[in-house]
Amino acid sequence: MTAVIAAEALEKRYGDVAAVDGISFEVQAGEAFGLLGPNGAGKSTTMRMLGAVSSRTGGTLSILGLDPDRSGPEIRAQLGVVPQTDNLDRELRVRDNLLVYGRYFGMSRRDLGPRADALLEFAQLADRAKAKVDELSGGMKRRLTIARALVNDPRILLLDEPTTGLDPQARHILWDRLFRLKEQGTTLVLTTHYMDEAEQLCDRLVVVDKGVIMAEGSPAELIARYSSREVLEVRFGSEHNVRVAEQLTGLGDRVEVLPDRILVYTDNGERELAAIVGQGLSPITSLVRRSSLEDVFLRLTGRSLVE
Amino acid sequence: MTTVLGAPVDHAEAARRARRWGFWYATEHRLLGMRAYAGTILAATFGNPVIYLFALGVGLASLVDRSAGEITADGHGYLTFVAPALLGIAAVTAAMDESTYAVMAGFKWDATYFAMNAAPLSPAQIATGNVLVVVLRLLAACTVYHLFLLAFGAVPSPLGWLTILAATLGGTAVAACLVAFSSSLKGEDSPLALVMRFVITPMMLFSGTFFPLASLPLFLQPIGWVSPLWHATELGRVFNYGMVEPIWLTAAHVLYLLAVIAIGWMLAVRITRRRLGG
Amino acid sequence: MTALEQRSAAPVPRSGRLLGALYAGNARAVLARGLTATRSSNWVVVLSGFLEPVLYLLSLGIGLGSVIGTVRAGSGAEIGYAAYIAPALLAVSAMNGAIMDSTWNVFFKMHFSKLYQGMVSTSLGPFDVALGEIALALLRGALYALGFLVIMQALGLNLAWTALLALPAILLIAAGFASVGMAVTSFVKTFQQMEWIQFFLLPMFLFSATFYPITVYPPPIQVLVQVFPLYHGVELVRGLTTGILEPGMLLHVLYYVVMVALGIVFTTRRLRALFLD
Numbered sequence: 098m099t100a101v102i103a104a105e106a107l108e109k110r111y112g113d114v115a116a117v118d119g120i121s122f123e124v125q126a127g128e129a130f131g132l133l134g135p136n137g138a139g140k141s142t143t144m145r146m147l148g149a150v151s152s153r154t155g156g157t158l159s160i161l162g163l164d165p166d167r168s169g170p171e172i173r174a175q176l177g178v179v180p181q182t183d184n185l186d187r188e189l190r191v192r193d194n195l196l197v198y199g200r201y202f203g204m205s206r207r208d209l210g211p212r213a214d215a216l217l218e219f220a221q222l223a224d225r226a227k228a229k230v231d232e233l234s235g236g237m238k239r240r241l242t243i244a245r246a247l248v249n250d251p252r253i254l255l256l257d258e259p260t261t262g263l264d265p266q267a268r269h270i271l272w273d274r275l276f277r278l279k280e281q282g283t284t285l286v287l288t289t290h291y292m293d294e295a296e297q298l299c300d301r302l303v304v305v306d307k308g309v310i311m312a313e314g315s316p317a318e319l320i321a322r323y324s325s326r327e328v329l330e331v332r333f334g335s336e337h338n339v340r341v342a343e344q345l346t347g348l349g350d351r352v353e354v355l356p357d358r359i360l361v362y363t364d365n366g367e368r369e370l371a372a373i374v375g376q377g378l379s380p381i382t383s384l385v386r387r388s389s390l391e392d393v394f395l396r397l398t399g400r401s402l403v404e
Numbered sequence: 405m406t407t408v409l410g411a412p413v414d415h416a417e418a419a420r421r422a423r424r425w426g427f428w429y430a431t432e433h434r435l436l437g438m439r440a441y442a443g444t445i446l447a448a449t450f451g452n453p454v455i456y457l458f459a460l461g462v463g464l465a466s467l468v469d470r471s472a473g474e475i476t477a478d479g480h481g482y483l484t485f486v487a488p489a490l491l492g493i494a495a496v497t498a499a500m501d502e503s504t505y506a507v508m509a510g511f512k513w514d515a516t517y518f519a520m521n522a523a524p525l526s527p528a529q530i531a532t533g534n535v536l537v538v539v540l541r542l543l544a545a546c547t548v549y550h551l552f553l554l555a556f557g558a559v560p561s562p563l564g565w566l567t568i569l570a571a572t573l574g575g576t577a578v579a580a581c582l583v584a585f586s587s588s589l590k591g592e593d594s595p596l597a598l599v600m601r602f603v604i605t606p607m608m609l610f611s612g613t614f615f616p617l618a619s620l621p622l623f624l625q626p627i628g629w630v631s632p633l634w635h636a637t638e639l640g641r642v643f644n645y646g647m648v649e650p651i652w653l654t655a656a657h658v659l660y661l662l663a664v665i666a667i668g669w670m671l672a673v674r675i676t677r678r679r680l681g682g
Numbered sequence: 683m684t685a686l687e688q689r690s691a692a693p694v695p696r697s698g699r700l701l702g703a704l705y706a707g708n709a710r711a712v713l714a715r716g717l718t719a720t721r722s723s724n725w726v727v728v729l730s731g732f733l734e735p736v737l738y739l740l741s742l743g744i745g746l747g748s749v750i751g752t753v754r755a756g757s758g759a760e761i762g763y764a765a766y767i768a769p770a771l772l773a774v775s776a777m778n779g780a781i782m783d784s785t786w787n788v789f790f791k792m793h794f795s796k797l798y799q800g801m802v803s804t805s806l807g808p809f810d811v812a813l814g815e816i817a818l819a820l821l822r823g824a825l826y827a828l829g830f831l832v833i834m835q836a837l838g839l840n841l842a843w844t845a846l847l848a849l850p851a852i853l854l855i856a857a858g859f860a861s862v863g864m865a866v867t868s869f870v871k872t873f874q875q876m877e878w879i880q881f882f883l884l885p886m887f888l889f890s891a892t893f894y895p896i897t898v899y900p901p902p903i904q905v906l907v908q909v910f911p912l913y914h915g916v917e918l919v920r921g922l923t924t925g926i927l928e929p930g931m932l933l934h935v936l937y938y939v940v941m942v943a944l945g946i947v948f949t950t951r952r953l954r955a956l957f958l959d
């Protein structure tokens with residue numbers, strides 16, 4: 098395996114504020130790599146540096162063996178970029194968006210015709226070729242943006258929150274398309290808020306917060322390292338949770354009290370539930386579930402809102 | 405690693421072409437975008453000359469031509485005097501069309517410039533495309549206008565066609581500055597409305613367009629000296645009916661317009677680079 | 683039950699037979715919303731709208747006027763060129779302001795900010811909305827007109843006391859354009875279509891006896907000019923500021939009264955179709 102992206106102590110400062118504060122990671126060819134973090138963690142800034150459109154203020158960055166500060170066009174010729182908000186050209190029709198974008202890579206109109214048709218087929222938009230962009234649904238626009246990003250047969254596809262704002266059907270269609278690209282050997286780098294998405298798509302991921310990397314590994318590794326196998330959720334009513342929780346200390350690996358419920362991190366949720374009932378306590382509701390990446394994420398980045 | 409998506413792309417060649425021809429790809433993008441409002445462009449290009457020439461050439465000229473002197477182009481009539489100004493005003497109007505909201509849309513509403521920059525195009529090439537597209541539209545629009553002027557008999561000199569270039573230079577000078585300004589706008593669009601009212605409209609009215617600059621009080625005449633429209637109009641009058649002025653002044657018109665274009669263009673490049681790469 | 687009855691003390695929409703669900707008798711609320719929004723808008727932009735006709739007056743009235751000298755106004759006496767075009771510019775600015783408020787503003791609120799959808803989901807009806815918005819346009823137009831009349835007075839371009847009557851005349855003209863403008867806008871779906879309104883206004887601006895008498899044109903074209911509204915506005919205001927009064931001016935007034943009536947009827951019908959059907 099060879100690294101297609103190598104970041105070492107990568108840093109981006111705006112005046113005194115460090116949006117990205119010395120992060121290091123590598124992405125291997127053919128890998129699906131995720132950047133997770135709350136709003137303002139520095140994900141989008143990192144993505145823009147990876148896209149060779151924003152210059153770093155410190156550290157080193159190598160993309161496909163090239164330095165983005167010197168070889169921007171050479172790098173961008175090999176990238177596909179799906180930005181956070183669609184920036185399709187609304188003055189052009191669906192297929193024209195692909196043709197015009199292909200021209201930015203110096204491709205000839207003759208080659209672009211069949212290519213645009215193949216991409217529309219791939220994005221399941223063939224019957225919308227002549228439609229105006231504004232007539233597309235959110236999911237369709239997203240797929241068109243991805244098709245556009247593929248027009249230059251990119252070696253790396255950068256996706257910034259690819260499914261934010263889409264309904265479940267649209268998300269699943271999109272995941273399927275991304276999975277096919279991965280199977281064909283395209284390297285995927287994506288940011289997301291959705292933990293299920295990260296578990297679905299990513300071979301490996303880093304959790305970033307406040308511009309630094311908090312953890313790195315495969316989804317399974319991270320769950321094993323930062324959470325337990327199962328989580329028991331019990332509710333005693335908003336006014337009783339805190340008092341009841343005092344009686345539960347010592348249960349499982351860890352007990353966390355939230356305003357609306359109590360979480361018990363454990364290897365065996367059913368056993369802990371039996372212990373609680375055995376103490377004469379009767380929760381209003383109880384739920385045993387497998388630990389997820391979301392538990393890891395909240396453990397690492399905290400529960401308070403980031404605005 | 406051929407995919408279902410068609411033939412693989414030669415990435416090195418793509419980068420080479422983008423480095424060399426990227427400014428043209430950016431221009432091409434804007435030209436294609438014009439198709440969406442082709443109707444209003446054509447109406448402006450063909451309709452405005454007819455309307456203005458009938459209003460000023462037939463209507464207003466009937467009042468003015470009772471007088472004499474510079475304003476009647478030394479006997480050729482008011483229409484001949486005002487023709488280069490009309491051409492210049494049409495150029496400035498078309499230039500505004502392409503260099504204000506259209507540019508803001510690329511940064512803000514549609515964010516297409518970010519998409520172009522994510523492809524191999526550089527910010528400088530995108531800014532250059534924004535200026536170049538205006539030059540192309542102005543050349544076309546001014547040529548059409550010139551044909552109407554010929555039909556109305558407002559072009560006595562055989563060098564009259566050079567007025568097309570004078571107006572294109574003037575319009576491009578305004579456009580280059582507006583592209584730079586529009587590229588810097590991040591908030592709502594009210595500063596643009598103010599520029600229209602406090603800069604563009606006074607420029608059109610006080611640049612020696614409908615009457616000689618010398619008829620204005622002395623303290624207002626500097627408006628003309630800094631106005632690209634005045635330089636373009638005076639240059640046009642030299643070509644259109646052989647208005648007499650010192651040769652150094654004619655050269656100064658050309659140099660001034662070229663300088664404004666260069667400064668506006670460089671500012672546009674710098675602002676676009678900061679905006680896209682920040 | 684009692685709690686519910688107490689709550690419904692809010693004014694019950696008045697229902698006439700003709701307007702029915704269209705009118706709650708509360709156009710005030712729409713006007714008040716407009717004034718509140720104006721307060722938070724950029725005042726330089728609002729005030730600068732007043733500047734444009736003044737610039738035209740200074741440039742063409744003073745600059746070009748120094749070359750042209752005097753013009754024969756109607757059947758009356760020769761008057762200075764600035765005094766000739768000033769009332770025309772006043773009428774044009776009333777038209778432009780009313781059109782701006784009733785087309786672009788209304789279009790934006792209808793299709794982008796969805797303001798009207800929010801309004802008609804309260805007890806307000808479309809007729810309240812139309813009336814309130816037109817009232818706001820008139821209020822702004824009246825302010826601009828007053829400012830321009832003061833400038834005309836300072837430059838000595840008001841030739842008779844009847845110039846005072848130009849203010850109500852301007853309001854009538856603005857009401858005509860605003861009500862018809864709203865009716866037209868209610869049919870418009872895209873920005874491109876909005877641009878076409880501008881193309882209709884430009885020739886009207888240039889040909890309606892604004893900068894020179896229409897007698898320079900052959901009779902058929904003169905008749906054509908008189909079909910369109912701006913000519914009547916220009917001639918009405920010009921008669922009042924110059925004091926050259928003619929019985930024909932009553933026809934100009936009648937033209938606008940009919941225009942306002944037709945505009946309001948059409949607008950209300952369209953709003954009903956857009957929001958209530």
